[in-house]
Amino acid sequence: MTPQTLALVRLIVQSRTGVVVDPDREYLILHRLAPVARREGFDSVDALLSAIRTQRDQRLMWAVADGMIPTESAFFRDGTPFNQFRDVLLPSLASSRRSGPIKIWSAGCGTGEEPYSLAMLVDAEQARHMATPVEIYASDLSERCLTKAQAGIYTQADIQRGLPARQLVQHFTKQDAHWHLSASIRRQVRWRRLNLIADLSPIGRFDVIFCRYVLEAFDGPTRKQVLEQLAGVLNPEGYLVLGDTETVLGLTEAFSPVSGQRGVFVRGWQRAMAA
Numbered sequence: 001m002t003p004q005t006l007a008l009v010r011l012i013v014q015s016r017t018g019v020v021v022d023p024d025r026e027y028l029i030l031h032r033l034a035p036v037a038r039r040e041g042f043d044s045v046d047a048l049l050s051a052i053r054t055q056r057d058q059r060l061m062w063a064v065a066d067g068m069i070p071t072e073s074a075f076f077r078d079g080t081p082f083n084q085f086r087d088v089l090l091p092s093l094a095s096s097r098r099s100g101p102i103k104i105w106s107a108g109c110g111t112g113e114e115p116y117s118l119a120m121l122v123d124a125e126q127a128r129h130m131a132t133p134v135e136i137y138a139s140d141l142s143e144r145c146l147t148k149a150q151a152g153i154y155t156q157a158d159i160q161r162g163l164p165a166r167q168l169v170q171h172f173t174k175q176d177a178h179w180h181l182s183a184s185i186r187r188q189v190r191w192r193r194l195n196l197i198a199d200l201s202p203i204g205r206f207d208v209i210f211c212r213y214v215l216e217a218f219d220g221p222t223r224k225q226v227l228e229q230l231a232g233v234l235n236p237e238g239y240l241v242l243g244d245t246e247t248v249l250g251l252t253e254a255f256s257p258v259s260g261q262r263g264v265f266v267r268g269w270q271r272a273m274a275a
Contacts, residue, residue, distance in 0.1 A: 073110035112149025152181035
């Protein structure tokens with residue numbers, strides 16, 4: 001790829017999604033865009049990008065942007081955040097809730113493993129003792145990811161990446177070479193295509209926001225923008241859950257970490273000190 005072509009890809013992706021494409025990882029760009037080129041009827045990635053350059057086709061530009069959105073996902077990824085959600089965050093919110101459901105949002109949900117993991121935990125807690133209703137929302141900008149997520153059909157490789165055997169037996173059935181998630185768990189999640197760099201105020205407010213390993217794809221100013229937008233849609237007593245290696249420090253004062261809860265943040269410094 002020429003420097004001009006690389007620059008075009010970076011401009012298309014960052015202007016539409018906020019995702020920064022590393023120009024030194026040409027192999028990754030070609031790997032992700034090759035299926036896009038084939039789906040759109042082009043012989044090569046270069047042919048696809050040449051058509052975009054000459055035709056300025058917005059649909060093709062969005063296809064490129066979609067193809068470059070990071071999609072890494074796994075059931076119960078890293079383990080600890082889900083244990084914290086089950087053992088600390090959910091009980092805390094349920095004990096203080098006087099009316100209305102607890103609302104959870106998986107922002108940048110990829111192919112659905114994260115919101116479905118949360119739905120399985122909520123299902124188990126409600127079966128045991130928790131009477132408070134819970135609503136789970138999930139969003140992603142990638143249409144291809146949302147299509148797979150809503151279908152709830154996963155490969156053996158998908159299943160082997162973190163899903164406990166108990167959850168597999170309880171909630172999945174094997175059909176040919178794929179595992180199908182039960183309708184009861186799929187019905188617990190409400191889906192929406194959403195761009196995190198757009199105005200988030202119309203989507204409502206939430207008690208827990210999972211936004212794990214999404215911010216790392218953005219540059220510093222975009223991370224700050226997204227974090228402050230997330231603060232605007234998080235209830236005052238709510239929680240933001242980031243990836244294990246992610247932080248708000250040096251980016252914004254809208255959030256601060258909760259002592260003893262890895263990757264968990266609350267709005268403002270005063271509440272965090274008292275938590």
